[in-house]
Amino acid sequence: MTDLPLLGVAIPTTTLETLQDFILSENRDLEIQDFCDADLLNGDWKTVADHARTLLTGYTGRLGIHGPFWGLNIASPDTEMRALNRRKHLQGIEVCEHLGATQMVIHSPYTTWSYNNLDNAPERKEYDRLLENCHDTMDEVVKRAEDCGVTMVIENIEDIDPDIRCALADSFSSPAMAVSIDTGHAHYAHGTNGAAPVDYYVRRAANRLQHIHLQDADGYADRHWAIGEGTIRWESVFRALGEFDSNPRLILELRDKAGILPSVAYLQSLGLAR
Template sequence: MFAISTYCLHREPLPRALEVLSEITGSVEVMDDGLHYLSSPEILESYSLSYSLHAPSRGVNIASLLEPIRKASVQVTDKCFAIAAEVGASVVIHPGYFAWVEERGQAEGQMLRSLHEITAAADERGVSFSVENMGNWDYFFLRTPAELPLFDGAGFTLDIGHAHLNACLPGFLRHPFDHIHIHDNDGTTDSHGAVGTGTIDFSAVTAAIGREGITPVIEVETLEGVQASILALGY
């Protein structure tokens, strides 16, 4: 079994994306951003799909030193949790970033404060969430396995493309994970390419998925790439 992220159709309205993907799979991860931003669960309830949600991330920073922005980021995440609770979905969140390297310590404190509040909100709504590792972008938290202890108590989403960009995918694969994003790249650009078009060793990835017993989410940039990935993975 596999799931597909609506990222592959992020330039299409969400109803159109769900209509197309429902013909390919019974499980979809909604990228709750851009054209696919969710204001209510209504559209999701129109389809007989199982869901996970990727909480808004482009305008959100749970590690912001600017307290109004940090608080608003937690509130935006909680709104996603409220919708997830209505459709029985788990949620993926980003760990945030620091604007200046000199502020990393303060930003870490803000992030941990936010995670405490987000965990309480998730518990109150009966929703599970996990934090995704980031790509090779300066100032983001959770780029390597060494940072995983910061998130002790939260679930972990392994994005294999992001891990490959930081040359640490084998290290991440040795750790348990609750959720996984599947795409490929050449180790230099976060291209979200189809499986087999980059340099990731998918035999190790599929072995880890089998070990964890979870449903992988194909998070490829194009629908054609999704279809190629399904074939490459043998689903």
């Protein structure tokens, strides 16, 4: 049983106060959620970060944050919006450096519209333009992340194509850019928009995959339910994860944090994780 993958959690600092022993007892991977809040990033974020560091005294696990994303799109066609995106993501890297975090989750720019329209022009103009916009936004952020030892992981949001995020990460040719999967987002894309099932997303990411948000859902909406409450086929997901050696952080990202411990127990009862 101890050979099973060790589950981590995505929680705000207030919940860290209640799950401190659970995390520290086995140095579980941790993703702190506070710093996606724009008002906090524009204000006294260091007080929150310092409180988290105090709660994590003695912690030797892998620490990350969810980066800013509300209202942001790293492929914005507007030059001024790209500058804002760049500044917000640089703020996220600054938080990582202050905390000693080594990973930051960022959001994919691809939409359901993208899937049907990026190649709807000669010479893939829209596809190439979107890549150019992403690089204009993120090249400076990637360089800063490299200098700080931070890896950004691109999370699927509306992505129907499981490969397109991987191609975006590869285009930076940097260890500071890798891939994340959110199981509920993939299941939504599968159930509502005809995308492949979740385990296919895992296989297509392969060893680019360094982070996964584990949440259950029904294929209709972004539920963030406790594991076992939805319809994701968890055996197939963990079977696919076992085919690669990138050792992604397995992060429970649940709307109701009371579901974290029951989710751990559920996956342990299936012999999939602990």
